Amino acid sequence: MSDESRAEKFLELFNKSKEFTEELLRENERLRAQLGEIERANQDYSARYTEIEEQNNNLASLYVASYQLHSTLDFREVIHIVQEILLNLVGAKSFSILLLDENTKELRAVACDGEDAFPGIETLSTRLGEGVIGTVASRAESFYLNDGTVSLERPLAAVPLKIKDQVIGVIAIYKLLVQKHAFTAVDYELFSLLAAHAATAIFSAKLYAQSERKLNTIQSFLDLLTTTST
Amino acid sequence: MMNVDNARFLIVEDSPTMRQLISFSLKRFRNAKIIEAVDGLDALRKLTGGDKIDLILTDINMPVMDGLKLVSMVRHNASLKNIPIIIITTEGAEEDRERGLALGANAYIAKPIQSSHLIKTISELLAV
Known part of the structure; x- marks a missing residue:
């Protein structure tokens, strides 16, 4: 083989290797881009997973809260459960539960917690439409x-206790637990849902107590009638 | 290493809401057995009553016997002292955490609890 043909052969080989190398570089670039996409997708999945975990957590809290709230018709017990939920699930340290008196149009505290950290919440009362709490109602x-x-x-937060459009009271939060620095976006949703469940539970318990009282009165009246007739 | 899915948990809480919420979170472990106690004394009765417990989850503020006293008593009992204990409480200040861990608790979780955090802590403690 002459030197010239050897050089041509070498050049041909060189060109082929060059093409191959360029192809490899392009492939490498494509793979890098793909990897970037996969990493971005992974980050999206991870964020979505965290979001779903959070939603799952809130659903569990809501399920447990509504289960407990509707587990009794005793008014004091329902109020105690609302207090437990506000402390343990919402993370409220000082709060007051106010109920609306339909006759006087006044909101009065029926229960509170953390009054040592925020004095005055135990005797809180306000008229419907007056101040922040009255306006919330x-x-x-x-x-x-x-x-x-x-x-x-x-207060830090005030949420109406309402059944459809009828407001029966307000939950006012004044202080959060030391480890809970602020409400998160999901807290607002959870708090409103909890308030709705608390409202129906409180309303049912009040109705039940009223019907029990009426039943006792009627029973006493019937007993009296029976005694007088005999 | 134990299979966390078959673990036996003792939840010590005076609040029925929290007991149910913690039980709900523990359902992530498929065959987990959950025993509930309403205060520290009730927990001690159950711990010494024959049920083998793999992990204790306890609140601090409870009537009759609080969670810190329970942690201390468990750590001083020869047959119970190696059971991992997680304190779950509203007392989230750093000095409360330090006090709980100094008494012998393995982990300290402040309420409101995040289910994923609780599961991760339990898995880590039982995987040792």
Whole structure:
């Protein structure tokens, strides 16, 4: 083989290797891009997983809360369960549960917790439509303090206890547990759902107590009638 | 290493809501056996009553006997001292955490609990 043909052969081989190398580089680039996409998808899946875990957690909390709230018709017991839920599930340290008196249009605290950390919440009362709490009840809309100082009249959060459009009371939160720095986005949703369940449970318990009282009165009246007729 | 799915848990809580919520989270472990106690004394009765327990989850503030006293008593009992204990409480301050861990608890979780965090902590403790 002459030197010239050897050089041509070498050049041909060189060109082929060059093409092959370029193809490899392109393939490498494609794979890098694919890897990037997979990594992004992985991050999306991971974020979605965390989100689903959080939703799952909230659903579990809501299930347990509604199960417990509707497990009794005793008014005091229902109120105690609402207190437990606010402390353990919502993470509220100081809060007050106010119920609306339909005759006087006044909201009065029927139970509270953490009054040592926020004095005055045990005797809290306000008229419908007055102040933050009264407005929450009259408008049936939740209130969350975005800035400013918390005071008896301006709680951290106030959520109406409503059955459809009828407001029966308000839950006012004044202080969160030390480990809970602020409400998260899902807390707002959970808190409103819990308030709705609490409202029906409180309302049912009140109705039951009223019917029990009426039944006792009727029974006493019947007993009296029976005694007088004999 | 034990199979966490077959673990036996003792939940010590005076709040029925929290007992149910923790039980609900533990359902992640398929064959887990869950025993409930309403306070520290009730827990001690159950621990010494024959049921083998693999892990204790206890609240702190409870009537009759609180969670810290329970942790201390378990750690001083020759046959119970090696059971891992997780404190689940509303007392989230650093000094409370340190006190609980100093008494012998293996982990300290502040309420409100995140199910995923609880499961991870249990899995780590029982995988040892």
